[in-house]
Amino acid sequence: MKGKTINLLLKFFLGLDNFCYKKISKLAILENNGIHPKHRIMNYHQFFVDNIEKGDRVLDVGCGNGAVAYDLAKKAKSVLGIDINKQNVESAKKHYRHKNLNFIVGDATKFQFKRKFDVIILSNVLEHIKNRVVFLKRIKRLAPKILIRVPMIDRDWLVLYKKEKGVEYRLDKTHFTEYTIQSFGKEIKEADLKIESYSIQFGEIWAIIKK
DSSP, X not given: OOHHHHHHHHHHHHXXXXXXXXXXXXXXXXXXXXXXXXXXXXXXXXXXXXXXXXXXXXXXXXXXXXXXXXXXXXXSSEEEEEESOHHHHHHHHHHOOOTTEEEEEOOTTTOOOSSOOSEEEEESOGGGOSSHHHHHHHHTTTOSEEEEEEEBTTSSHHHHHHHHHTOOOOSSTTOSOOBOHHHHHHHHHHTTOEEEEEXXXXXXXXXXXXX
């Protein structure tokens, strides 16, 4: 088999892998009444819940469907979820109600918050922001602690191989970046923040960030 043919076949099957991943996710969400099973399997909600205190005022940036914010509200003094997508906020308000929980529509990169918080949550959010260091410098004024969850580009050899072959390799086309621990640490340092601790779970970095 000639090299050109092999290359074309590789690109086809690498693209097919991406297609299957998306279809599996969509079907899994349908099977689980609109909730992706990754919430249950990865159990990343617990990381955020374990790293807040009962008296904390929490800001959940890019709160999505509101599931994480709801779990936080069971422990925190108050939780404010903000998302740029109006449909996400409407869904969150409909499905997740708690006396300590509120949701608003807004772009957190520009929104003028009128109060401060104890903890900020960025759960698969930072990679969607173009000017991430500028954003981090802006929001660090709002709270002394930031809990961050981001995808890693070196989560699997296949991801880097896709990039090498010029095939879409990101988990989401709206990602401006996917991280190595080195590139993540560099951005945190450039924002004049510090990684207090981190772990690598399911090909993601889960980190506690402080000033």
